[in-house]
Amino acid sequence: MSLILDNMPLFLRGLLATLQIGVVTLIASTIIGFILGTLAVTRSRLLRLVVRGYVELLRAVPLIVNIFFIFFGAPLFGLQLTPYAAAVIGLSLWGGANGAEIVRGGLLGVPRHQAQSARALGMTEPEIFIQILLPQAMRAIIPAFAGLLTLLVQSTTLGALVGVPEFLQISRLVVERTTVMQGIDPAFQVYAFVLVIYFLLCSTLSFASRWLESVLAARGGSRKTGTAKSLLPETVS
Amino acid sequence: MTAPQASAPLLAISGLCKNYGAVSALDHVDFEIEKGQVVSIIGPSGSGKSTFIRCMNGLEMASSGTVTFEGRQIPLSNQRAWTKLRPDLGMVFQDYSLFPHLSILRNIALAPVLRGRATKAEAQDRALALLARFGLADKAHAYPVELSGGQQQRVAIIRALAMNPKALLFDEPTSALDPETIKDVLDIMLDLARNGMTMIVVSHEIGFARQVADRLVFMAGGRIVEQGRPEDLIARPQSERLVEFLRHLAPRTA
Numbered sequence: 001m002s003l004i005l006d007n008m009p010l011f012l013r014g015l016l017a018t019l020q021i022g023v024v025t026l027i028a029s030t031i032i033g034f035i036l037g038t039l040a041v042t043r044s045r046l047l048r049l050v051v052r053g054y055v056e057l058l059r060a061v062p063l064i065v066n067i068f069f070i071f072f073g074a075p076l077f078g079l080q081l082t083p084y085a086a087a088v089i090g091l092s093l094w095g096g097a098n099g100a101e102i103v104r105g106g107l108l109g110v111p112r113h114q115a116q117s118a119r120a121l122g123m124t125e126p127e128i129f130i131q132i133l134l135p136q137a138m139r140a141i142i143p144a145f146a147g148l149l150t151l152l153v154q155s156t157t158l159g160a161l162v163g164v165p166e167f168l169q170i171s172r173l174v175v176e177r178t179t180v181m182q183g184i185d186p187a188f189q190v191y192a193f194v195l196v197i198y199f200l201l202c203s204t205l206s207f208a209s210r211w212l213e214s215v216l217a218a219r220g221g222s223r224k225t226g227t228a229k230s231l232l233p234e235t236v237s
Numbered sequence: 238m239t240a241p242q243a244s245a246p247l248l249a250i251s252g253l254c255k256n257y258g259a260v261s262a263l264d265h266v267d268f269e270i271e272k273g274q275v276v277s278i279i280g281p282s283g284s285g286k287s288t289f290i291r292c293m294n295g296l297e298m299a300s301s302g303t304v305t306f307e308g309r310q311i312p313l314s315n316q317r318a319w320t321k322l323r324p325d326l327g328m329v330f331q332d333y334s335l336f337p338h339l340s341i342l343r344n345i346a347l348a349p350v351l352r353g354r355a356t357k358a359e360a361q362d363r364a365l366a367l368l369a370r371f372g373l374a375d376k377a378h379a380y381p382v383e384l385s386g387g388q389q390q391r392v393a394i395i396r397a398l399a400m401n402p403k404a405l406l407f408d409e410p411t412s413a414l415d416p417e418t419i420k421d422v423l424d425i426m427l428d429l430a431r432n433g434m435t436m437i438v439v440s441h442e443i444g445f446a447r448q449v450a451d452r453l454v455f456m457a458g459g460r461i462v463e464q465g466r467p468e469d470l471i472a473r474p475q476s477e478r479l480v481e482f483l484r485h486l487a488p489r490t491a
């Protein structure tokens with residue numbers, strides 16, 4: 001235990017990096033997700049196909065392959081990315097694809113006659129989107145994004161593979177350093193600590209996600225929206 | 238049939254066709270309604286009644302024909318023109334689709350404000366007055382889920398009225414309701430009809446047609462097969478299809 005306490009500043013730095021990557025990629029995923037998810041329900045077939053292609057590609061390719069591709073591929077285009085940047089870009093593109101599915105699912109989950117009756121009242125398409133469709137879709141979208149944040153935080157560990165000093169990577173350094181300097185192998189101790197921290201962090205997030213879902217469902221009355229949530233992948237590849 | 242009048246009809250439709258792929262839902266329909274008239278439309282399921290009424294305000298784009306409102310022809314594919322027309326042609330659907338995330342008051346006052354037909358305060362006052370007039374004053378701050386089907390449908394009618402429309406279109410407004418709440422909805426419709434509202438009503442409530450409709454239209458197979466004064470049409474149907482249709486309808490309205 002003293003080993004953990006001794007290295008606390010290091011662990012905290014790693015944890016902070018993990019949370020930072022989680023939040024930054026969530027914001028980027030939200031922006032990409034709302035833009036693409038909205039385009040995915042427009043009348044333009046071409047736009048729908050482009051979004052479909054993007055989403056399918058990013059969800060089919062294992063996330064780590066995606067991050068490697070960006071990290072090792074960028075220099076070929078004359079762009080030297082830090083591990084941090086490569087991980088953030090890779091996670092954001094992937095999160096954006098999942099975000100797009102969440103937003104698309106949320107929008108499609110609003111019954112068709114809602115747009116119809118708004119249209120019959122003389123509302124324009126942008127008005128219908130902002131006043132009628134989006135607020136109703138948000139009930140499914142918000143908790144699903146909280147779920148996505150959980151996945152993003154878990155996926156930050158992939159950053160360790162390109163050398164991002166996030167929580168897992170830092171923990172690995174602590175293990176190595178202790179082994180070299182003190183001649184003991186604290187791997188079990190340290191990774192048990194890592195496991196507990198990830199568990200606490202992510203179970204809190206998914207609890208928050210479920211809580212949001214129930215609160216928003218209760219406020220929305222009896223109408224059941226839950227389509228978007230199930231669009232998330234079960235695990236991270 | 239109503240006698241021809243010098244004034245132009247409020248809404249005139251001619252040669253209207255609507256095809257869904259190979260299916261012809263409307264087949265050269267001609268139709269007119271004058272200001273203050275009430276027209277009821279009946280016909281078997283799939284005869285094109287909904288398609289017809291939805292082509293009137295452009296929710297469905299007709300394949301060919303003309304729709305003329307107050308003497309102005311609306312270009313069939315011009316969405317902007319339809320959007321501009323719709324506030325004048327209120328519509329009430331079978332499934333009383335109120336907006337579940339908005340209070341009753343907001344449901345009613347939203348569109349008039351967006352369309353610049355009223356300030357927010359005016360729209361709310363008007364909404365409250367309409368709610369009071371139709372016995373729903375206490376529901377202003379409730380949400381749609383807290384209302385019964387009949388109450389929701391009455392709000393849907395009020396919501397359409399709040400735009401100050403020149404005519405109201407109804408597509409089977411009572412078909413999804415419990416029998417005991419149908420009367421409340423029909424009472425509002427009778428009230429409106431008697432107060433001079435122009436109405437086109439797809440409904441199998443023959444009693445409503447008998448009481449207030451100037452004309453009853455019978456549709457089958459995407460065409461208007463017969464039309465006339467409700468009592469004439471019901472007493473002396475000319476076509477085999479209407480005879481057959483009325484026979485099926487009889488047990489419900491007897």
Ligand SMILES: Nc1ncnc2c1ncn2[C@@H]1O[C@H](COP(=O)(O)OP(=O)(O)O)[C@@H](O)[C@H]1O
Pocket residue numbers: 257260261262280281282283284285286287288289
């Ligand atoms: N969106 C649609 N796509 C394809 N066919 C449709 C569509 N809407 C209606 N139809 C067809 O058009 C015909 C008329 O339908 P509708 O207007 O709903 O009849 P009604 O309201 O009298 O029951 C039916 O044959 C129906 O199957």
Ligand SMILES: [Mg+2]
Pocket residue numbers: 286287288409
């Ligand atoms: Mg119908």
